[in-house]
Amino acid sequence: MILNLWRAKNLERLARALLVPVDAAWLSALRIGLGVLLAISMARFLAYGWVDRLFVDPDFHFKYWGFHWIEPLPAPAMHGLFWLLLLASVTMALGLCFRLSALVLAAGLTYVQLIDVSTYLNHYYLAALLVWLLALSPAARLWSLDAWLGRQRGAAPGHTSVARGWLYLFRFQIGLVYTFAGLAKAQSDWLLHAQPLRIWLGSCTDLPILGPLFTLEGVPLSMSWAGFLFDTTIALWLSLRRTRRWAFALLVVFHALTRLLLPIGMFPFIMVTAASVFFLPGWPRALVARLARRVGRFSVARPTQPSTRVPTLVHERVPARVGWKARGLVLLGLAYCLVQLGLPLRHLAYGGNVLWHEQGMRFSWRVMVRAKGGNTRFIVQQRRTGQTWHVSPRRYLTAMQEMEMSGQPDLILQLARHVRRDLTQKGLGPVDVRVDARVALNGRRSRRFIDPNRNLAELSDGFGKRDWVLPGPSGPPPHTRPVL
């Protein structure tokens, strides 16, 4: 199909459409905003001791399939890496050695995420994706030290525009996050029972003014529906010129609320910054110009008025002929979009409730749709003697790792196999490792999660359906009442 597309005239037309130059201001603003936010994010890791707690302290790390070879660095190097990523975030924001900074940042974020599955967060993943896209894009053409230094050295003014395809690609990525986050809420727990929102609101009843409102019957369900409608449609409203400003204002309010109610760190800030891509490409200039008019101190050129100091896109045109490099990039972009579309939908191949069995959960933007927790205990039986031990995961894991593992079958399997290895090394083997795992989902009573009769030590994980994960709950969750 890709080859057919490559040969087709459609590709030529598509490429020409995507290569239409637009003002690069939006991309530079995104670079600066994201750089600043990621610098803060890295600083939080260092300041809050998360580098140690998440990467250095654990004796055992959960691996991604195919990435078992990724290991954490020794403690000093791990701290050094985060300082390096902080520096790279700053230099990326400044546009200094932009390409190198962004690539270091993207590679570093990816490495950090691959160290341990239990640290997976949707917004870390999104941040890594956005930085990779930025690193490959011409995001330093404007408002960067690289461009300024180039001009100081007498180089000819570079491009002040970027291909429209970049704008569409970023819009696609951000729109995808919102839309799939919304579609993940299209299920009865969220829409009919307001779960797990009822549970979370129950812990926010001390908030001034808002808190007591959460205890009113009907408020949690209204908020559930509001969240669902917001997520599923906001990309549309942001795309329409007439509704864009209001939609963005709503988006800011929405994320301010989520920041207030939920411990989601930098996610709201990243999303607000990233959603700016839905404005017209020259929005930063327009904003600055408006502010300048208000302040009355500066005179900033408008997007349509070329200037030597603040060049705009008017110089660039669509090339007469679309070369193989451009075609390749377009195809690469299309492939990226297809992968991004496919990943959140892969759960359909497994059936059942993805919130329960988790196959297709990661990389699919199911943001804050489950309150899921439980307890796992490994039942180890020595084959030779029949002696049985109850092995607590805490023996190998930190509290946070244990919490994450308890609701994710592939992580339970990984630890079971590790337990077998460990005990065999200690001379207790051969042993069978079964598991007593119970999980509660969205306020329901807990139920058995993993088949207790299966010897997990003999199983291996893959992309096939996990028949050792027991079926999830079918009944509705209980009616949780937030209380003061």
Next chain:
Amino acid sequence: MISGRQVSPGHDGLDSSASSRLCRATSVALIALAACSTTDPVENYRWTSSGRAEDAATVGAGGSGGSPAATVSGGLSAAGTGGSSSAAAGAAGASGAEAGSTADAGSTSGSGGDVIDGGLVVDCEVPVAATPEFSKARLREAAADCALYHLCRFEAHAAYLEASVADYAASLAPEAHERAQQAWREAMAVWQQLELFQFGPLANPSLAAGKDSFQGQGIRDKIYAWPIAARCRVDEQVVGRAFVERGMDSALISGRGLYALETLLYYEGDDSACVSSTTTAKAYAALEPATLEAYKLDYAMAVAEDVVDVTRGVMKSFAPEEGNFRQQFVTAAAYPSEQEAMNVLGWALSYVEKEVKDWKLGLPAGYTLNAPVSEPEAHYAGTGHENLRANLLGFRSLFQGCGPHGEGLGFDDWLVAAGHAELAQDISVAWTGAHAVIAELPPLQRASEAELDRAYLALKVLTDLLKNELLGAGSPINLDLPSSVEGDTD
């Protein structure tokens, strides 16, 4: 609601809300003692073995076991109680098993409003909320008051323990030794209930400990640091006597508090636990038996006095003048949010999961492969099984309510208010089951494999409910697991 007779002002430094309602622990007997210092103090202590209150004036002559009350022979003074003692202690007479069972029963209302606590008459008011209407602030208030109530009880027992140790040191009489041992058991039985109240100043402040990283001061470890315990550390103090010049802060937590008193009162060997090549072991071996005994008793008296002082310090930290923890906890002002305060309270419950099930029971039952336990709990005294019972009573105080049968506000009321009555009921049923099995458990050293197995599995039903459903990401009231709140989520 059991209400104590108000016979004196509250403790030093405690405000009206904390002390006047809860901790009027000044004993009837010690007031009499203070008022009539020439009276033989023994006459003013009361001890019952049947759980029935006895009036100090009517305490009859000796007797043990079957006798409802017995007067202590030998001079027992209220050493170290200076000014604010709270003990109304009784003399010996109860056998170990009987005393253990009375301790397990918690407090019962005695005649005349006093509370019989084990074998001791104390005057601590049981806090039971006047209104059954639930709110999270009321739950915190109930928990703080319950902690104060148990502290009040413990202070009374600790003061009696101090007096008993001093009496033994003065007389060296075997019966005084027995009384001191018994006083230790009674104090430990109350302390084991307090183990469930590890929030605020008592709690370990480290995040990894999973107790109270916001307001914890680690004071609990000064009174009882188990599983951190080492007889060698006690020996170091006994022969080194650093505590004489530098005070108790010269002693490591592994060699002070109730653990140190246990080894000093119960360990009968004349050897040192330190490696034979160490200075301590050599000095220990070189001491004359009489000198060694005197040194041990010196340290025991210092430790007992320190336990009382530290306990009073904790109680004062609840008061407005000293730290105002009670009020800060009730308002959650000392915590980043109300939810964090509730988390800390929820984590206190998880003591029965890790410490009790995995360490105290799982190790002897053979279910736990390893644990950071340097010495089995109370193995010199042989009272590990009593501790288990007391831990469960402490759990009920916090989960159901502070009343003698679980009356008052507790987590179960929160679950009911939030629409999860079934879970509350299941946890209470699981508690009853575990309590019934553990009540029958003999001393752990004598318990059979089947008995330990049964106790472990009964307790596991309770702890599974805690870890699967009450705490953690699946909690219907959004209580986090200890130490798991580390970073962002989405």
